[in-house]
Amino acid sequence: MKNLESKNNKFFAGNWVEAGKEHRGWFIGSFFEDGSPLKTNDIEVFYCEHRAGDRCRAHYHQKKVEVILFLEGNAKYAVNGSEIILKTGDFLFVDRNNVIEGEFLEPTKIISMHSPSIATDKVVI
Numbered sequence: 001m002k003n004l005e006s007k008n009n010k011f012f013a014g015n016w017v018e019a020g021k022e023h024r025g026w027f028i029g030s031f032f033e034d035g036s037p038l039k040t041n042d043i044e045v046f047y048c049e050h051r052a053g054d055r056c057r058a059h060y061h062q063k064k065v066e067v068i069l070f071l072e073g074n075a076k077y078a079v080n081g082s083e084i085i086l087k088t089g090d091f092l093f094v095d096r097n098n099v100i101e102g103e104f105l106e107p108t109k110i111i112s113m114h115s116p117s118i119a120t121d122k123v124v125i
Contacts, residue, residue, distance in 0.1 A: 012037035016047040016111070030117035044117035050075075050104040058101035058125040064114045066094045073108025077101065099125060 019027035019038060029044030050073070070090045077084050077092060079100050086092055094100050114121075 010037065016045075020047050028117075029114075029119070031119045041117050043113060043115045044119075046110075046112040046114075048110055048112070050108045050110070052104060052106045054104045054108075056100070056102035058099055059122050060097055060099045060125070061094075061114065061118075061121045062096060062123065063118055063121045064116055065096060066092075066100065067113045068092045068094075069111045069113075071109040071111060073110075074105045075108050075110075076103050076105060101125075 014027075016027045023029075023031060025048045026044060026046045028038050028040060030039065030041045031044075032039035056077075068086075068091060070086050070088055070092075072088050074085070074087045077086055077100065079092075079094055079098055081099075084092065092100075
């Protein structure tokens with residue numbers, strides 16, 4: 001590999017399950033302490049294992065976008081009232097100010113990403 005000059009030399013490798021234990025599954029974001037390699041204002045990343053019947057309450061974000069990757073399982077989501085069935089290998093992108101809610105139909109593993117990382121930008125309906 002080429003040795004490229006780094007601008008800030010900030011990087012981190014780890015296990016998302018272990019790293020997320022302190023913050024309810026969030027393992028990258030603005031809410032980590034200063035000096036933590038996991039702290040950034042650019043993105044927040046979340047890993048979760050849902051049980052059948054778990055729900056994601058209706059909400060929207062005013063300043064950030066959301067992307068959910070379905071690693072395993074099956075869920076029914078609604079965006080602005082339009083229902084979508086999502087399964088292993090699917091993703092869902094939701095732009096700002098769109099109402100999203102979901103129900104997990106079977107045990108499901110997801111990774112959710114928000115950008116930028118603004119911990120207070122979730123409006124629950």
